[in-house]
Amino acid sequence: MPPSEPSATPPPALTQGDFVRLLMRNEPALRAYSRSLLPDWHLVDEVIQEASVTLWEKFDQLRDEAGFLPWAKVVVRFKCLSVIDRLRRDRHVFSDGVLELLAEEAEVFDAEERERSMQALRSCLEGFSPPHQELLLALYSGEGRVTMLAEQAGKSANALYKLLGRLREKLAACIETRLQKEAL
Amino acid sequence: MNPNELIQRYLHGEATDAEVAELDRLLASDRALRRKLIVEIGIDAGLCEIARERASQPSVVAPRRSIWLSWRPLTAAAACAALLVGGGLWWQTTQRVLATVVNDAGVEELSNGAMLKGETHSLKGGSVELITSRGARIVIEAPAVFRFESAQRLRMMSGRLSAEVPPAAKGFTVVTPSGDAVDLGTRFGVDVPVSGAAEIHVFQGEVIAKALGNTNKQSLRGGNAVTMDGGVSMARELRSSAFIQADEMNGLSAGLAAGQRARSEVALAAMRNDPALIALLDFESGEAHAGVFRTVQGRWPGSHAAEFVKVGDHLKLDVGGGRAWPQLTLAAWVRLDRVGGERLQSLLHTDGWKRNEPGMIHWQVSKLGTMWLMIFPGLKGNVTEAATPALPDQGRWTHLVSVFDAEKRSVRHYLNGVFGIEVPQPEAQPALLGPAQIGNWDQYDRKLSGRIDEMLLLGRAMSDADVRALFEAGNPYR
Numbered sequence: 001m002p003p004s005e006p007s008a009t010p011p012p013a014l015t016q017g018d019f020v021r022l023l024m025r026n027e028p029a030l031r032a033y034s035r036s037l038l039p040d041w042h043l044v045d046e047v048i049q050e051a052s053v054t055l056w057e058k059f060d061q062l063r064d065e066a067g068f069l070p071w072a073k074v075v076v077r078f079k080c081l082s083v084i085d086r087l088r089r090d091r092h093v094f095s096d097g098v099l100e101l102l103a104e105e106a107e108v109f110d111a112e113e114r115e116r117s118m119q120a121l122r123s124c125l126e127g128f129s130p131p132h133q134e135l136l137l138a139l140y141s142g143e144g145r146v147t148m149l150a151e152q153a154g155k156s157a158n159a160l161y162k163l164l165g166r167l168r169e170k171l172a173a174c175i176e177t178r179l180q181k182e183a184l
Numbered sequence: 185m186n187p188n189e190l191i192q193r194y195l196h197g198e199a200t201d202a203e204v205a206e207l208d209r210l211l212a213s214d215r216a217l218r219r220k221l222i223v224e225i226g227i228d229a230g231l232c233e234i235a236r237e238r239a240s241q242p243s244v245v246a247p248r249r250s251i252w253l254s255w256r257p258l259t260a261a262a263a264c265a266a267l268l269v270g271g272g273l274w275w276q277t278t279q280r281v282l283a284t285v286v287n288d289a290g291v292e293e294l295s296n297g298a299m300l301k302g303e304t305h306s307l308k309g310g311s312v313e314l315i316t317s318r319g320a321r322i323v324i325e326a327p328a329v330f331r332f333e334s335a336q337r338l339r340m341m342s343g344r345l346s347a348e349v350p351p352a353a354k355g356f357t358v359v360t361p362s363g364d365a366v367d368l369g370t371r372f373g374v375d376v377p378v379s380g381a382a383e384i385h386v387f388q389g390e391v392i393a394k395a396l397g398n399t400n401k402q403s404l405r406g407g408n409a410v411t412m413d414g415g416v417s418m419a420r421e422l423r424s425s426a427f428i429q430a431d432e433m434n435g436l437s438a439g440l441a442a443g444q445r446a447r448s449e450v451a452l453a454a455m456r457n458d459p460a461l462i463a464l465l466d467f468e469s470g471e472a473h474a475g476v477f478r479t480v481q482g483r484w485p486g487s488h489a490a491e492f493v494k495v496g497d498h499l500k501l502d503v504g505g506g507r508a509w510p511q512l513t514l515a516a517w518v519r520l521d522r523v524g525g526e527r528l529q530s531l532l533h534t535d536g537w538k539r540n541e542p543g544m545i546h547w548q549v550s551k552l553g554t555m556w557l558m559i560f561p562g563l564k565g566n567v568t569e570a571a572t573p574a575l576p577d578q579g580r581w582t583h584l585v586s587v588f589d590a591e592k593r594s595v596r597h598y599l600n601g602v603f604g605i606e607v608p609q610p611e612a613q614p615a616l617l618g619p620a621q622i623g624n625w626d627q628y629d630r631k632l633s634g635r636i637d638e639m640l641l642l643g644r645a646m647s648d649a650d651v652r653a654l655f656e657a658g659n660p661y662r
Binding site: 017020021024025027028031032035036039040041091092093094095097098101102105106114115117118119121122125136137139140141165168169171172175176 | 189223236286
């Protein structure tokens with residue numbers, strides 16, 4: 001039997017249940033993190049899936065819960081970079097230097113930070129009129145949804161995309177203000 | 185093109201190779217722009233999540249219209265959108281993990297780490313704790329049949345569930361055959377009996393109840409409960425402890441892992457051979473008991489207990505009649521839905537009390553959670569009203585024992601194997617049994633709200649050590 005350490009009691013071993021809980025809690029943050037490196041959400045899904053398997057295989061390396069997100073980010077980042085290598089062959093992606101800088105910038109977003117931003121987003125979104133809310137969500141509600149809204153409103157899709165751009169800027173500003181107020 | 189526009193085009197997958205190269209160049213030298221991109225990605229991810237949520241709520245589903253114009257495919261949003269439309273919906277419900285098992289106390293069909301998708305699950309025994317992909321914590325007690333329609337929508341065909349819903353999973357809905365419960369950030373329970381009306385019980389926060397076929401919604405707050413039947417929600421009293429909640433699960437699964445069930449069976453076999461045995465009800469023999477009550481799961485996975493829910497529910501028993509009992513031990517494993525409310529909840533009421541027969545017994549739990557054993561006519565004065573350590577408030581299986589000894593003129597009460605109080609008796613009248621009711625006393629309403637798993641009647645006085653051993657052998661927790 002190995003000698004026990006005199007002062008510190010070892011933390012209880014993390015269980016399978018802990019893994020699932022940690023992964024679920026941090027998945028949104030990991031998705032956003034990988035999206036900062038990858039050009040689209042399809043690739044994000046792919047990477048997160050692969051990373052989950054790796055994380056699970058190596059879960060016994062993790063010592064405590066607090067270490068989960070930083071550790072998972074390392075794994076996710078590695079997966080992202082190998083996907084990007086594959087992409088480079090047939091499409092233009094960001095350069096290594098910029099990816100490095102983006103990863104650094106995205107590092108600050110942890111689960112808590114993300115939860116705060118999400119709350120801000122929800123309340124800001126509520127502030128828009130229902131048609132504007134619908135337009136803001138249209139990109140995520142199925143292909144052709146913006147076109148359909150344009151058709152219904154009797155406007156060109158182009159005009160609607162322009163409006164969408166302005167709404168997104170308003171939304172971003174609102175979130176920024178809200179988070180700043182909170183920080184005071 | 186201005187940098188913001190470039191970012192939007194990049195996010196929506198519309199940027200050309202030249203535009204990506206331009207953005208790359210700008211990002212390399214502009215930290216504010218990098219931060220802006222990260223924030224925009226966060227908004228993108230957030231909007232995607234909200235769009236998914238809204239799409240999973242049927243009221244927001246837009247009418248389908250043919251699309252005349254084609255537009256450049258929005259690849260950025262597509263991964264998110266793919267989950268919502270056409271084949272994507274199929275992919276979401278069949279492939280996406282909607283919930284994961286974190287505690288499988290006695291459930292054979294699901295084990296820890298099992299990932300639930302859109303399939304139907306049928307549990308014969310035990311209880312299972314799940315966490316949805318949105319972080320809602322659900323405990324389902326067997327027997328149960330259920331299916332996740334999305335991470336935010338659980339269809340319960342039968343079974344009993346408790347849910348703890350964090351803000352991220354607000355809107356989590358339980359769909360039952362008689363109506364829906366829509367969570368607004370809260371803890372609540374839903375009971376869907378195999379036959380009969382579903383009930384919603386709100387422990388904390390707010391839930392919207394929608395009875396099937398009724399367009400009216402009803403807002404329920406903490407402490408409220410309803411039965412949904414035939415399109416109508418009727419208020420009923422709260423049974424918060426009828427639901428196994430997450431905090432009880434660890435004790436239950438540890439008890440099973442420690443082999444408590446086998447220990448309990450050995451102890452019961454020994455009791456059956458006790459020469460002083462009058463009756464042992466464990467609801468496992470399949471023997472039919474007269475009365476009106478439900479048969480639900482007991483302390484062990486797949487075991488049985490009698491549950492008393494409605495006014496008038498009772499079980500009839502006729503044992504130990506035709507002789508006197510100078511010593512008597514009454515023991516039961518019970519799970520009270522709540523303490524308080526009714527003045528008294530019946531454990532065992534002999535019918536002969538009505539005829540003023542000296543020695544007839546009434547065993548019950550008071551509104552304060554204390555045990556009372558009254559031996560007629562000892563009810564005069566309060567001497568027989570024993571104050572025992574109060575029963576715990578929260579839902580738990582509890583072991584109650586009262587030991588009567590006429591010669592010593594004493595009644596001793598025990599809660600969970602621990603001696604609580606001795607109540608001196610004014611007379612040395614031996615106890616009488618015979619026809620009796622469990623769960624009610626028909627002359628007055630003494631309704632028990634909860635389950636009885638085991639009831640033991642023994643014609644001798646158990647010692648402190650006997651009671652302790654009986655509790656320890658039958659305790660489902662560790």
